[in-house]
Amino acid sequence: MIQPEERIRAAQAAVIVSNLILGAGILTLPRSALENTHTPDAWIAVLLAGALALLGGCGIALLSRRYPGQTVYEFAGRIVGRAPGFVLSVLIVAYFLATAAFQVRSMSEVSSFFLLEGTPTWVITAIFLWVGLYLTVGGIGPIARLFEIILPATVAFLALLSVLSLRIFEPDRIRPVLGEGIAPVLRGLKATSLAYSGSEIMLILTAYMRSPKQAVKAVAAGILVPIAIYVPIVFIAVGALSVEGTLSRTWPTIDLIRSFEIGGLIFERFESLLLITWILQIFSSFTIAYYAASLGVSRLLGGRSARLCLYALLPVVYLLIRAPRNIRDVFGFGDVIGECYIWMFGALPWALLILSVCKEKWNAKGQPSS
Amino acid sequence: MRRASLLLRAAIALLGVLSSAGCWSSGEIETQSVYIGMAMDKSKSDETEAALDRKGGSYPKRDAIASTIQIVAVQTATGASPKQAGGEKKQSFRNLTLTGDSVLEILREASLRLDRPLIGHHLKVIVIGDRLARDASMGQLLDFFLTDNDIRMSSLVFVSNGHASEVMESGVKEEVPAFHLWGLAKNRYRNIKILPSRSLATVNGFVQAGDNFLLQNVIAAKGEMKLAGAGVFDGRSGKLRGFLNEEEVQSWVWLTGRGEGGVLKIDDERTRQVLAYEIETMSSRTKASVSKDGDISFDVRVESRGRLAENWTSSIRQSDSASIKKAERMFEEAVSNGIGSLLRKLQRDYGIDAAEFGNQLRIQHPKTWNKVKNDWNDRFRQASIRCRVQITIADSGAKADPAPNAP
Amino acid sequence: MKADSWSGDFDLDIGRFREQTAIHSDLRLRELELGGAPLRAALLFVEGLSDKEFIDRHLIRMLMKGRFEPPVTAEYVKNRILSVGALTERLSASGWLAKTLSGHTALLIEGIPEIFLIDTVHAGKRAPQEPESEGLVRGPRIGFNESLSDNTAMLRMSGENESLVISKRTVGRRVKRELAVAYMSDIVDPELLREVHRRLDRIDLDDLPESGYVEQLIEDNRLSPFQQAQNTERPDRVVAALLEGRVALLLDGTPFALIVPVTLSMLLQSPEDYYERWLPVSFIRILRFVSVAVSMLLPSIYIAFISFNPGLIPTKLAVTIIETRTGVPFPAYIEAVFMEIAIEVLREAGLRLPKPIGPAMGIVGGLIIGEAAVQAGFISPILVIVVAATAITSFTIPSYSAGITFRYLRFFAMLAAALFGLFGVVMFLLLIGSHLVKLKSFGVPYLSPAVPYRLSDWKDLLVRLPTAAMKKRPRILNPKDPTRGG
Known part of the structure; x- marks a missing residue:
């Protein structure tokens, strides 16, 4: 079913997971992490949430590698039965579609606010969708390869920006560590977990891996990269803008970069780098989520060509993108997606894994007797 | 055939987009008015x-x-010939004064007088006159700047004891005052009477947290501007409460250990001659302690290393460690006295903790801080603050000073 | 009598000779009698194209002075008389004329119903020269010429090597040309070789005058702006590619050999990279990558910053730009497109002009017109710098064909920037990136070895590590023998 040249390597799977995780959250995470913690310890919450995401991701990887060559759309039915499996697949498709739409909507909001004031958002969105479509019709191989270009650029740019932001970093602002105990950190755990949604792609990717055995390793590596990016960003943003200052900004990471100028370097102002990086990341998050959704639709419709589904789903995604009426709705939309992520991909995979293992044991026991 | 017609259709669509809608957001930079400074007065x-x-x-x-x-x-x-005969560029600027109630409305009102729309991407300095700052809170005055998408959070905020607009009119002939002021704020490595830069981001942090803070004061007279002391802002109301003079700002920098370089001048006790100490490094540690009955006290330890950069006296000899010790003690005393008078002003006159003691308490005793933070300024009045200064003269520069020949 | 076979009756056959060649006035028919045997013979060759001296010395002299003992059969002629290496027997009449017209000598002997074709081709050809399109400071000063046999010989001359296979085939329906497929039999991936032959089999065109035709007919994606075969005039480059496990195609009549599969990074490399020391070379390579980026993107970034995102440039620079652009009547994108087109026109004009005038043209065009345009206030001085920088950086691309690609992509980048500013530039990059990751050359991803990650191949990508560290062939080519040596 899957062409051999479409197989991806473990490193590529890891890169895809990282790219899906790093998305709209980069610009808002410092604020959303602080919203429930209200202490400078938000970065600890981000770190812990990363650990939780690792746990969830491992569950997903362990589950999917039990069914080599099959995506969740196929093996879900085998674990829970045909009809429930179908429902689950529909939910997963809806989830990926919503994720794709949310990413693009955030991108168009930020682009029209910071880069293209006055250009109709439908134009920005349409261009973005077309380029995304062009990539996705190439299949998983090209997607993986493009992501392999984007990720190092992202990591390099964000590392550079983090280092540069250190000049307005004041250690006093992130102290005291755990001054109010661990409780605020735990309160922030849920909100920060949302930023790590992305490992669920392994439910599909594992089927494409050359060696599905490495799925766990890939997902772990794929989550470690975002942890290494998120934690410094939150840490530095709070240290530079202060807790209350960060909370008062819609896009705190952009404001962090806009809070300093470095004379002597050619650029002097670096938000262009951040915005470019961010658009690249949104692009990668969108394309893989969209690809996963289309793949699901094509499987649900009994193996119609995924390419056709890619074209057919574009209007649907566009409507979803236009659905939120204002920026508050957009953030609300993001929260709903995050909520779904926690339920569908935090707990469910482990449940399915246990179910699947039990079923196999039961079958194995039943086998000799029959 | 089909492919060709597809390309043709794509080309037509592209041309259509190009010609009809065109470049929605485009506007050449030279067709816009770039404002780099803004002064606000009552x-x-x-x-x-x-x-x-x-x-x-x-x-x-x-x-x-x-x-x-x-x-x-x-x-x-004359158009495109900004060069003067000497090849030196003349930077031209224009000031526009408008009155109104909302900053945005004022900026848009300017479009009735300017043919080129104002863009705020390059706003460098915001200067607020003292009368306005006493009446309106910082949060209100800066609200527009913090909401707008063009304005960067790196813009510096100043307060002016006098008319802020005068600052925008002062400066050497061919210099743009806003750039001049922006440059002055960068001189912290030469002089310790300058506060750390107060960008919109920093001020926003203070305002949102309700912290007390200082803003650099800039004054103008006879067409020139000078950084002179600082304005003290009450965090609760966000309004200006008073000013610190240059000496007090210097002491504030010593107290907080935020100096990057500068000079401390004293008169020698005995000869009344000049002694100047050049700061190389400076640091300060504050230890907050809470006694059993809830009294809060602070121990500040200021340390500095530097060199004896100017010495008019004969009583202090660089080669003689005893006399160096003596000089160190004199410098230490001068700093302590300065800090003492600053603290008196803050604790007694203003009753405002503008030297970040509350912050140290928050870091070191978070629980206590949560209890006292609502009436911190009052508690600060009663807090006992001890300060120890240690200055080390590490070297004496290029000058050698041979010890007198021992018999 | 069948139309396409010879009768053996000399008068009849010579009649056909004359009849068929009557319209070709450059064909010479020389009749003679064999020495020792009363048999007539005839030689037919093209004047000027065939090696006259060879014909006189070896053919005519041999035939006339020899002592022949009847019966003179085809076998006898072949084995005892014609002391030449390249000999073809033609039983049939078809095809002999084409051969003769391309320089072979046809020999007809009374009593033998066959025609002998002797390779006497002696086309005027150029001595091997240093290739002009790929100049090097250090490296062999030899380039291919227009003769296929010379070119294959040059490959052979690269050293004793029994695994170098040169297999020839004919392409072209009407004008038949020889095309040599060269590879290292113990390195090349057999699957790649099969694919090359499969694609060559599909070529069906009456004439392929240059290897560019072959290139365009065998490439993977015909709509792509990127070339999918590398062309080179340098034997050393070809040999190096063969040793990596690639396949070279050499076409008769052109000095440009094709190398497949190609990757983007190859187009930015020069053979000199391997001859010079590795540290300076690595530095130069990085410069080249930067140059490509600059030449493709600088004008569009200029447009984006001037027209869309003035907030993203330093304040002092913004002030300078405002001052210099004051009075310029055009928006930045019109200005930039206009100047970029002008510089492309100048470049094209400089190419077509006779060599001594070309550089003068560049100076007149570049300096004088640029300066005048600035003085007249048509364009801003900063744009002149931008345009000059894009032009100069585009010259650092070692491959001329790749240079063309990047140069015209620049215009699309400018279009994107003119419509959507920085966002447009990012979208353009994503589009190009998406295209490049989809593109393959003979099954090899175009961006390899950069992506998919092949760390072992990265030694020779952005930087070049010391030669001693590069003991492995590129793994992406799936070579039979993966190591180069100890």
């Missing part, structure tokens, strides 16, 4: 505007703010 009549008003060019407003907008690189009638 309403003060501007001659031009008054004249325009008399001809009926006014709208209903309370005239709460008089805003002076400094636009850079104004186009001259």
Whole structure:
């Protein structure tokens, strides 16, 4: 079913997971992490949430590698039965579609606010969708390869920006560590977990891996990269803008970069780098989520060509993108997606894994007797 | 065939997009007015505007703010020849003063007088006059700057004891005042009477947290500007409460250990001659302690290393460690005295903790801080603060000073 | 009598000779009698194209002075008389004329119903020269010429090597040309070789005058702006590619050999990279990558910053730009497109002009017109710098064909920037990136070895590590023998 040249390597799977995780959250995470913690310890919450995401991701990887060559759309039915499996697949498709739409909507909001004031958002969105479509019709191989270009650029740019932001970093602002105990950190755990949604792609990717055995390793590596990016960003943003200052900004990471100028370097102002990086990341998050959704639709419709589904789903995604009426709705939309992520991909995979293992044991026991 | 027609259709669509909609957001940089500085005062009549008003060019407003907008690189009638004979560039700027109630409205009102729209991407400095700062809170005054998408959070905020608009008119002939002021704030490695830069981001942090804070004061006279002390802002109300003079700002920098370089001058006890100490490094540690009955006290330890950079006396000899010790002690005393008078002013006169003691308490005793933070300024009045200064003269520069020949 | 076979009756056959060649006035028919045997013979060759001296010395002299003993059969002629290496027997009449017209000598002997074709081709050809399109400071000063046999010989001359296989085939329906497929039999991936032959089999065109035709007919994606075969005039480059496990195609009549599969990074490399020391070379390579980026993107970034995102440039620079652009009547994108087109026109004009005038043209065009345009206030001085920088950086691309690609992509980048500013530039990059990751050359991803990650191949990508560290062939080519040596 899957062409051999479409197989991806473990490193590529890891890169895809990282790219899906790093998305709209980069610009808002410092604020959303602080919203429930209200202490400078938000970065600890981000770190812990990363650990939780690792746990969830491992569950997903362990589950999917039990069914080599099959995506969740196929093996879900085998674990829970045909009809429930179908429902689950529909939910997963809806989830990926919503994720794709949310990413693009955030991108168009930020682009029209910071880069293209006055250009109709439908134009920005349409261009973005077309380029995304062009990539996705190439299949998983090209997607993986493009992501392999984007990720190092992202990591390099964000590392550079983090280092540069250190000049307005004041250690006093992130102290005291755990001054109010661990409780605020735990309160922030849920909100920060949302930023790590992305490992669920392994439910599909594992089927494409050359060696599905490495799925766990890939997902772990794929989550470690975002942890290494998120934690410094939150840490530095709070240290530079202060807790209350960060909370008062819609896009705190952009404001962090806009809070300093470095004379002597050619650029002097670096938000262009951040915005470019961010658009690249949104692009990668969108394309893989969209690809996963289309793949699901094509499987649900009994193996119609995924390419056709890619074209057919574009209007649907566009409507979803236009659905939120204002920026508050957009953030609300993001929260709903995050909520779904926690339920569908935090707990469910482990449940399915246990179910699947039990079923196999039961079958194995039943086998000799029959 | 089909492919060709597809390409043709794509080309037509592209041309259509290009010609009809075109470049929605495009606007060449030279067709816009880039404003780099903004001064805000309590309403003060501007001659031009008054004249325009008399001809009926006014709208209903309370005239709460008089805003002076400094636009850079104004186009001259001669067009593209900004060079002067000497090859030196003349930077032209234009000030526009408008009154109104809302900053945004004022900026848009400017479009009735300027053909090129204002863009705020390059706003460098915001100067707020003291009368306005006493009346309106910082949060209100800066709200527009923090909401707008063009303005960067790196813009510096100053307060001016006097008319802020005068600052925008001062400066050496061919210099743009806003750039001049921006440059002055960068001189911290030469002089410790300058506060760490107060960008919009920093001020926003203070305002949002309700912290007390200082803003650098800039004054103008006879067409020149000078950084002179700092304005003290009450975090609760966000309003200006008073000023610290240059000496007090210097002490504030010593107290917080934020200096990057500068000079400490004293008179020698015995000879009344000049001794100057050049700061190389400076640091300060504050230890907050809470006694059993809830009294809060602070121990500040200021340390500095530097060199004896100017020495007019004969009583202090660089080669003689005893006399160096003596010089160190004299410098230490001078710093302690300065800090003492600063603390007296903050604790007694203003009753405002503008030296970040509350912050240290928050870090070191978070629980206590949560209890006292609502009436921290009052608690600060009662807090006992001890300060120890240690200055080390590490070297004496290029000058050698041979010890007198021992018999 | 069948139309396409010879009768053996000399008068009849010579009649056909004359009849068929009557319209070709450059064909010479020389009749003679064999020495020792009363048999007539005839030689037919093209004047000027065939090696006259060879014909006189070896053919005519041999035939006339020899002592022949009847019966003279085809076998006898072949084995005892014609002391030449390249000999073809033609039983049939078809095809002999084409051969003769391309320089072979046809020999007809009374009593033998066959025609002998002797390779006497002696086309005027150029001595091997240093290739002009790929100049090097250090490296062999030899380039291919227009003769296929010379070119294959040059490959052979690269050293004793029994695994170098040169297999020839004919392409072209009407004008038949020889095309040599060269590879290292113990390195090349057999699957790649099969694919090359499969694609060559599909070529069906009456004439392929240059290897560019072959290139365009065998490439993977015909709509792509990127070339999918590398062309080179340098034997050393070809040999190096063969040793990596690639396949070279050499076409008769052109000095440009094709190398497949190609990757983007190859187009930015020069053979000199391997001859010079590795540290300076690595530095130069990085410069080249930067140059490509600059030449493709600088004008569009200029447009984006001037027209869309003035907030993203330093304040002092913004002030300078405002001052210098004051009075310029055009928006930045019109200005930039206009100047970029002008510089492309100048470049094209400089190419077509006779060599001594070309550089003068560049100076007149570049300096004088640029300066005048600035003085007249048509364009801003900063744009002149931008345009000059894009032009100069585009010259650092070692491959001329790749240079063309990047140069015209620049215009699309400018279009994107003119419509959507920085966002447009990012979208353009994503589009190009998406295209490049989809593109393959003979099954090899175009961006390899950069992506998919092949760390072992990265030694020779952005930087070049010391030669001693590069003991492995590129793994992406799936070579039979993966190591180069100890």
